[in-house]
Amino acid sequence: MMHYFVGDLGHLFVITSFIAAIASAFSYFRSTGAASLDLKDQWRKNGAVAFYVHATAVLGICVTLFIIIYNHYFEYHYAYSHSDRNLPLHYLISTFWNGQEGSFLLWMFWQAALGLVLIFTNRFWEAPVMTVFGLVQAFLASMILGVVIPGLDFRIGSSPFILLREVMQNAPIFVSNPEFIPNDGTGLNPLLQNYWMVIHPPTLFLGFASTLVPFSFCLAGLWLKKYREWVRPALPWALFGGAVLGLGILMGGYWAYETLNFGGYWNWDPVENGIYVPWLILVASIHTMITYKNSETALKASIILVIAVFVLVLYATFLTRSGVLGDSSVHSFTDLGLSGQLLVYLGFFLFGAIILSIVRWKEIPSSDKEVSTYSREFWIFVGTLVICLMGFQVLLPTSIPAWNKFVGFLGFSSNMAPPADQIYFYTKFQLWFAVAIALLSAVGQFFWWKKMDVRQLGKELLMPFIITLVAFVVILQVMVSFYSSEAINARYLIILFSALFTVIANGKILLSLLKSSPGLSGGAVAHIGVGMMLIGMMFSSGYSKVVSLNNTGLLYSREASEEYNRENLLLFINEPRTMAGYKIEFKGERLEPRWKSGYLNPNDVEFIEDPYRVVAKRDIQYNGRKLFNAKDTIEIFPENKYYEVQLVSQGGGKHTLYPRIQDNPTMGVAASPDIKRDLSKDLYAHIVDLNDPEKAEWSKTEEIKVAALQEFFANDYVAVLEKVERIFSIGNTKLDSADVAVKALIRVKGEYEEYLAEPIFIIRNRMVGRIPDEIKDLGVRLTLMNIHPETGQFSIGIDTRQKDWIVLKAFEKPLINVLWIGTLVLMIGFGIAIVRRSREFKKMKEKGLE
Known part of the structure; x- marks a missing residue:
């Protein structure tokens, strides 16, 4: 039986959200320009009601689409393409945003929620800010509109409620039987079947949505000629966006580390770069906004950077969803015919913001005060410049495919190609930018809190420098005992010293602030987190040790490079090999233990001869309640496969890892690593190749x-x-x-x-x-x-x-936990700053100054 009603209802919600967003933007626009207070208030109320209708319709779209996914209505193309009957609930939720239409909808949802918050919290700025919100929401709603213009054969948007037979109308099965409904869908990409992908995309899109708030305040300030006033209400939102977007990026890095098999957490993929660059510019804009608030300098720089952040988010959206990156990124979407709409979306706000800025530019106040080398304004300017150059260096090579398309559109040819080795290319530049940021954040903090000359600066930095030097020498001695002299190169030592220096220098600032003003410590805490992240990155990447060294004399592949054969170990079942301080043994194939409501950790169960049952090793909890007692026999539904590998260190420590193979009929075979963690290092292993006994x-x-x-x-x-x-x-x-x-x-x-x-x-x-x-x-x-x-x-x-055999690659990742702890510290720093700026803005509102 075909379920037409829910799809028709969902499409009605889409059309309603689109019209209501336009109505809200128009009403708020009229309210902003109205001469009388009564007319202004009347139009404002109309705008608010229209936005409420829009937000309700967006929620309706979400509910109807999830009903289609949850109930397996595979007559709809979205459900058929992104889900199947075997997925547990949390993965069914993640299929919601697996497709382009769903991700646009998720973006709309968060911006609708933020718009409602702004309506209820800031009456003075409501009309101009919500005008921008309404326009942005209208553009996003148009992306999922799925309406064909009569007579023009032109489609606006791609609807998530389109039927499968409308997409595959020429397929023989639909020609002979238009009412055909598949029994199952094609399923979720195996690599996305990870709990991080349930929380990572919503966090990331909340970060995208939050960049709209400071952008809207900025345009509202230019529109109303409130050139100074917009900064204070926008700053807490900029901090919030920086924290959430940064958290989303870090979640994506951890997902890649835990799920993908390239042995790291950042691959400099163009889609990763498209998120990273706006976040960098957002961090730069936060610093210039804080500078302006404290000393009334860098206002024009703040305007430029805040606009650039939102425009770069739109540009990243165009790159990832227009199909431009199809040949250079494994993460990008295919073109659904939306590239023209995306360009209009980008161009409208880019040129609209530029034109408004040009018109108001001469009126924007600027400081005539000379900036001293020993002032916080100077150091903020230098730091902001370095961050912007950092983003610019990534943005240009990432944009090469788009440039080639543009040149081709003009009738010319371009032979430019993206970097062949992305990790090497970007890292060799970004490392030095990171060193500069670390040193600037260490020195600049002292200028931030005190006015000082060069002699006083030397006194302030002397103790942190001595402590850093002592810590550096101690760590260097430890490194010499663990690593060869060839491994300890100058670049790594410079990174280590600068990271230690920023941690210790900001630590000194933090201690003094905790005694006097703990609420002001957000910047110092965040900078300590950055320093810790640099230390963790340097050790975990620079000193990653391959423990699967092939000393057997057997070549895995004669066609592969010498390095490939040296670092990938061929293991026959139950034939242990000893190398790099470990005895490594392949113990055999294990079916993935999935019970009726979710996946079990293979380390929590014992595999027995019956392939459809496992025995619990210990009490097992799920969502906070105990489901199985130790020694319970659990019926499972095996789908994918684990491969049990034991690594026994020279010290006697025994580690059992279960690298995973997921075999999806549509997506193909995907390998995921398994990780054993301790305080000093991670033991990380993944399958490179294997035989098929069948x-x-x-x-x-x-x-x-x-x-x-x-x-x-x-x-x-x-x-x-x-x-x-x-x-x-x-x-x-x-x-x-x-x-x-x-x-x-x-x-x-x-x-x-x-x-x-x-x-x-x-x-x-x-x-x-x-x-x-x-x-x-x-x-x-x-x-x-x-x-x-x-x-x-x-x-x-x-x-x-x-x-039976596998080819295994295993690493030791030293001190990677310092990286993850550093990300947590960074988020805490953002949180402290958000609380402080929000309280400050609230006090100003209570005094009637905002």
């Missing part, structure tokens, strides 16, 4: 005659026929009295343990049957071929194949 080629059967207790060779392993006994049932099937069945017990001595094979020979209804038994660990299949009572011998058939 596709293994068996040798031609070798048949030999043996007597009881006689030894023989099976695939180079010593085997002995211990006995042959009659049996009266096979599995749960009992045999008739006329049937004859015997079972051979053959013990095979592997290299590290013994195995028992039990092939069966049966005569039933005067027909001979044979049930072989395979020892998967050895790649041996044994068959009881025949019985020779006249000689007391038995014919044993031996088939062999290559043993």
Whole structure:
């Protein structure tokens, strides 16, 4: 049965949200320009009501789309393309924003929520700010409108409520049966089946949405000629956006580290860059806004940067959703025909903001005060310049595909290509920018709190410098004992020293602030977090140690490079290898333990012979309540596969890792790592390649005659026929009295343990049957071929194949926890600053100054 109503209702909500957003923007625009207070208030109320209708319609779109996904209405293209019946609830939620239409909707939802907050919290700025909000929401609603202009064959937006048959109308199944509904969907990309992807995109889009608030205040200030006043209400929102967007980026980095198999947390992918650059510029704008608020300088710089942040968010949206990056990024969306709309969206706000700024530029006040080298304004300017150059260096190469498209559109050709080795290219520049930022944040903080000359600055920095030098020498001595002299290069030492210096210098500032004004400590805390992140990045990336070193002399691939063969270890099942301080052993394939409501941690269960059951090793909780007791048997629904790998260090520490293989019929095979964490390092391993036992080629059967207790060779392993006994049932099937069945017990001595094979020979209804038994660990299949009572011998058939194997890459990631702790400290610093600026703005409102 087709479920038309919910889709039609959802589409009605989309149209309503679009019209209501335009009505709200128009009403607020009229309110801003109205001469009389009564007319101004009347239009403002109309605008607010229209925005309430818009927000309600957006919520309605979300509810109807989720109903389609949750109830598996696969007649709708969105549900069919992004979900299936096997997904647990939390992954069904993440399919909501897996597609372009859903991600636009998520963006709309957050901006609608922020708009409601602004309506209820800031009456003075409501009309001009919400005018901008309404226009932005109208553009976003148009992206999911899915309306075709009659006579022009032009479609506005891509609807999430379009039917599958409308997308695949030429498919034979829909030609013959228009009412056809697939039984299941194509499923969620295996790499997105991770709990971080349930929370990372909403956080990221909340960060995108929050950049609209300071942008709207900025345009409102230019519009109303309130050139100074807009900064104070915009600053807490800029801080909020910086914190949330930064948190979203860091979540994405952790997701990549935990899910992808390139061995890191940042790959400098163009989509990653498209998020990173606006965040950098947002951080720069926060500093210039704070500078202006404290000393009335850098107002024009604040205006430029705040506008640039929102425009860069729109530019990143165009890059990732227009198909421009299709050949250079694995994260970008394909073009849904929205590239023209996205360009209009970008151009409208880019040129609108530029024109308004140009018109008002001469009227914008600027300070004539000379900026001293020993002033906080100078150091903020230098720091802002470095951050902007940092973003500019990433933005230009990332934009090469867009530039090539633009040149091609003009009828010319461009041979520019993005960097082949993205990590090396960007890192070699960004590291030095990071060093500069660390040093500037260390020195600049002292100017921020005190007016000083060069002599006083030297006194203030002397103690932090001495402590940094002592800590640096101690850490260097430890590094010398752990790493070779070649590994300790000058670049890493400079990064380490500058990061330590910013942590210790800002630590001194923090201690003094905690004694007098703890609420002012947000900047110092955030800078300490940045320094810790640099230390964690330097050690975890620069001193990452490959422990899967191939010292066996066996080449995994003759076509691959020497480095590839050296760092990827071929492991046959139950054949341990010792290298780089670890004994590494592949223990075999394990089916993924998924129960009816979610996935189980493989370290919490014991895999048994029954592939559809596991035993709990300990009490297991889910969503705060206990579901299973230790030793409970749990029925599972195996889908994907884990591969159990044991690593035993020289110190005796035993680590069991379960790198994961996800096999999706549509998406293909995806490998994800497993990680064992301790305070000093992470042990990180992933599968590079593996064999498929089901596709293994068996040798031609070798048949030999043996007597009881006689030894023989099976695939180079010593085997002995211990006995042959009659049996009266096979599995749960009992045999008739006329049937004859015997079972051979053959013990095979592997290299590290013994195995028992039990092939069966049966005569039933005067027909001979044979049930072989395979020892998967050895790649041996044994068959009881025949019985020779006249000689007391038995014919044993031996088939062999290559043993199960994997190619493993394993790392030690030293001090990576310093990176993650640094991100937490950075977020705490943002939080302290947000609270302080919000309280400050609230006090100004209470005094009637805002």
